[in-house]
Amino acid sequence: MGGESALLVEHLTKRFGDRTAVDDVSFEVGYGEVFGFLGPNGAGKTTTVRTLGTLLVPSSGSATIAGIALSAKNSPAIRSRISIMPESPGLYSRLTVMENLECFAGLYELDDVRGRIDRALRAVNLGNRAGDQCGSLSKGLRQRVALARALLNDPAVLFLDEPTSGLDPVATREVYGLVDSLRERGVTIFLTTHRLAEAERLCDRVAILSTTLRLIGRPEELRRRLFTPSLEARLREPLDDPKSVFGELPEVEGWEHTPSGYTITVADPGAAAPLVARALVGAGADILSLAESHHSLEDIYLELIDDDVEARSQ
Numbered sequence: 001m002g003g004e005s006a007l008l009v010e011h012l013t014k015r016f017g018d019r020t021a022v023d024d025v026s027f028e029v030g031y032g033e034v035f036g037f038l039g040p041n042g043a044g045k046t047t048t049v050r051t052l053g054t055l056l057v058p059s060s061g062s063a064t065i066a067g068i069a070l071s072a073k074n075s076p077a078i079r080s081r082i083s084i085m086p087e088s089p090g091l092y093s094r095l096t097v098m099e100n101l102e103c104f105a106g107l108y109e110l111d112d113v114r115g116r117i118d119r120a121l122r123a124v125n126l127g128n129r130a131g132d133q134c135g136s137l138s139k140g141l142r143q144r145v146a147l148a149r150a151l152l153n154d155p156a157v158l159f160l161d162e163p164t165s166g167l168d169p170v171a172t173r174e175v176y177g178l179v180d181s182l183r184e185r186g187v188t189i190f191l192t193t194h195r196l197a198e199a200e201r202l203c204d205r206v207a208i209l210s211t212t213l214r215l216i217g218r219p220e221e222l223r224r225r226l227f228t229p230s231l232e233a234r235l236r237e238p239l240d241d242p243k244s245v246f247g248e249l250p251e252v253e254g255w256e257h258t259p260s261g262y263t264i265t266v267a268d269p270g271a272a273a274p275l276v277a278r279a280l281v282g283a284g285a286d287i288l289s290l291a292e293s294h295h296s297l298e299d300i301y302l303e304l305i306d307d308d309v310e311a312r313s314q
């Protein structure tokens with residue numbers, strides 16, 4: 001089974017003394033997948049990444065990384081097949097881009113250093129900046145150098161920890177473009193992020209962690225699982241008697257006022273929308289818009305995590 005998945009994690013638990021940072025977490029990531037790992041501060045994301053990256057020893061549970069079982073003996077083999085790009089690039093600012101990459105290629109004891117550096121620099125569109133001192137680069141460019149460094153060993157699984165943290169919108173968009181191009185090259189990406197719009201934009205599937213794994217799936221599936229379908233009607237004026245409009249429609253399961261109109265709960269938004277529109281027009285309402293409600297990944301996350309944060313603060 002592990003041979004077919006880039007990551008297979010089974011009942012992983014990591015304790016620090018009597019504090020459980022990660023509790024009985026299981027999931028699988030396929031080769032070529034961009035997998036988002038979300039969760040509030042202290043949820044155990046970094047601990048999971050550090051454990052899968054062989055930097056921490058799990059308290060219990062097992063994992064297979066790029067087809068190799070996680071164990072002390074296999075750590076060097078695993079490390080040669082993965083890369084972790086930490087949130088802060090950690091480059092030598094007095095060295096040039098090329099010198100930095102040579103230095104890390106030396107640490108990894110890689111062959112064909114020049115060829116690898118050329119390919120990595122091309123992958124992050126930095127081919128013409130090889131001679132620049134890292135200290136003189138913008139944060140966005142330094143992040144790209146860090147990504148080039150993470151690509152030097154041609155990783156089967158690339159762990160990206162908050163890759164756009166502190167970047168401006170243009171630099172952020174560039175990182176998204178780079179992730180897209182890595183995905184096209186078949187690199188498996190495990191992306192830790194607090195930015196939910198980023199996870200929604202980049203990830204095939206996401207997992208929401210809060211010490212235990214709370215939810216895993218495609219953003220679209222999670223939406224369906226957590227929210228009943230509904231329509232949002234924006235009207236110029238509120239209805240005099242909403243019950244006489246919505247209560248007559250068998251497709252409508254419920255409704256509630258919003259500041260600009262109504263949220264109408266329905267089983268099938270596509271079938272119900274024309275009937276609701278007709279009923280509203282029949283009641284003399286001026287419809288500004290009528291559309292299926294859209295729940296973002298942020299809505300999903302808050303629905304799950306708010307309860308945890310409240311529980312923890314009590």
Ligand SMILES: Nc1ncnc2c1ncn2[C@@H]1O[C@H](COP(=O)(O)OP(=O)(O)OP(=O)(O)O)[C@@H](O)[C@H]1O
Pocket residue numbers: 016019020021039040041042043044045046047048
């Ligand atoms: N080396 C350590 N020793 C003791 N406790 C630790 C250690 N590393 C992490 N923890 C604890 O484990 C829990 C999970 O921390 P972790 O850094 O994995 O969370 P995170 O989801 O990455 O958070 P953030 O989003 O803030 O980076 C926290 O309660 C943290 O204090």
